Amino acid sequence: MKAIGFKTSLPITEKESFIEFEAPVPKAEGHDLLVKIKAISINPVDFKIRQNAAKDTILDTPKVIGWDACGVVEAVGDEVTLFKKGDEVYYAGDINRSGSNAEYQLVDERITGKKPLSLTAAEAAAMPLTVLTAWEILFDRIRISPEKDKGKSLLIIGGAGGMGSIAIQLAKKIAGLTVIATASRPESIQWCKEMGADIVVDHRNLSAAMNAAGFNTVDFILDFVDTSAYWDAMADLIKPQGHIASITGAGTPVALNKLKSKSVSFSWEFMFTRSSFQTDDMQEQHHILNRVADLLDDGVLKHTLTTTLNGLTAGNLKTAHGLQEGGKTIGKTVILL
Structure with a gap:
C-alpha cells in the first residue's frame, strides 16, 4: 500500500x-x-x-x-x-x-x-478529532450539564479553527450556553457567528475586549490556542468557582495559585x-x-x-x-x- x-x-x-x-x-x-x-x-x-x-x-x-x-x-x-x-x-x-x-x-x-x-x-x-476533544472538554472535563448550566457563559479562545468550530456548536446547541468566541479577521469573525457564537471578541487584548462586550467574568473558559499566553487573562476573566480547561499544554509551569482565591477548577484535555x-x-x-x-x-x-x-x-x-x-x-x- x-x-x-x-x-x-x-x-x-x-x-x-x-x-x-x-x-x-x-x-x-x-x-x-x-x-x-x-x-x-x-x-x-x-x-x-x-x-x-x-x-x-x-x-x-x-x-x-x-x-x-x-x-x-x-x-x-x-x-x-x-x-x-x-x-x-x-x-x-x-x-x-x-x-x-x-x-x-x-x-x-x-x-x-x-x-x-x-x-x-x-x-x-x-x-472526529475535534468532535472528541470538544465533547470531552465540555462534558467529561468541565462536566457541563444542559439541565443545570443552561444560559451560563462560555469563552472559547480560538473560535474559528477546527476545534473552536465544533466546540461553539456543541456549547450552543447541546449545552445551551451563551458562547463568546475569539477571532480578529472579518472572515473568522463571520465564521464564528455562522457556527453559533453569540458574541465574537478580539483576542489581542482579551480582557479589555470582553469588558467592552459586557462581560467582566464568565462561568467557563476553553483555551484552544496557548495556555501560557492567555493565562493571566483567563485568571482575570473566570468567575469565582468557575472552570478553565485547555488542550494546548504550557512551555512553562502554569501558576495555578492565580486561581486559588476564586476556588477555580482547571483541567487538561487530551483526546488520546x-x-x-x-x-x-x-x-x-x-x-x-x-x-x-x-x-x-x-x-x-x-x-x-x-x-x-x-x-x-x-x-x-x-x-x-x-x-x-x-x-x-x-x-x-x-x-x-
Whole structure:
C-alpha cells in the first residue's frame, strides 16, 4: 500500500519533510479494524508531531502520522463486535500507532464511530478529532450539564479553527450556553457567528475586549490556542468557582495559585488519553462519535470542512501542514484519497 511519512523532522518547505513509500497492508487482530481510507484531515497535532518526533535523528523506517480519517472496513479482528466488513466509519485513531496518512490503517473498534450518513467522506473526515476533544472538554472535563448550566457563559479562545468550530456548536446547541468566541479577521469573525457564537471578541487584548462586550467574568473558559499566553487573562476573566480547561499544554509551569482565591477548577484535555492508557471507559469515544453522527444527520450540528485537496501525495500533505502552521486556518482541511 502507499503511505507517506518522514524519517527526520524537517521544516515543511524541505523536500523530504514528507516522503512517499510502499508498505505492507497490516492485518487486523483483536479489537482492530482494517480500514481502507477514503479521506483524512489535518490538525495542529499533526505538524507538532512532525516537527518533534525525529529531531536530530534519522529513523530507519518512515514514521506515518495522521489522526483523522473516514473509510470502509476491509477486515476485522477476532474480538470485534461493533463493526463488520463493508461498514463506513470515521475516527481519530491512537497517537501511539501508525497513522492515517496511508491507504490502509488499523484502528481499534472502541474508538471508532459509524460515518454520518448525510456527510461525504471528506466532510466526515474533518470531524472526529475535534468532535472528541470538544465533547470531552465540555462534558467529561468541565462536566457541563444542559439541565443545570443552561444560559451560563462560555469563552472559547480560538473560535474559528477546527476545534473552536465544533466546540461553539456543541456549547450552543447541546449545552445551551451563551458562547463568546475569539477571532480578529472579518472572515473568522463571520465564521464564528455562522457556527453559533453569540458574541465574537478580539483576542489581542482579551480582557479589555470582553469588558467592552459586557462581560467582566464568565462561568467557563476553553483555551484552544496557548495556555501560557492567555493565562493571566483567563485568571482575570473566570468567575469565582468557575472552570478553565485547555488542550494546548504550557512551555512553562502554569501558576495555578492565580486561581486559588476564586476556588477555580482547571483541567487538561487530551483526546488520546483513553486510547493511550486503554482506560476502562475507552469505548466511550465510540459512543461519542455515534451520538455526534446522529446529531450531524439530524441537522443539529454541521460539518466544519472548508478546504479539500485531492490525492494522497507528499505535496498535498506539505500544503495542508503549511496551512496549519500558518495559524490562520478557518475550519478544517481535508485530503481526499
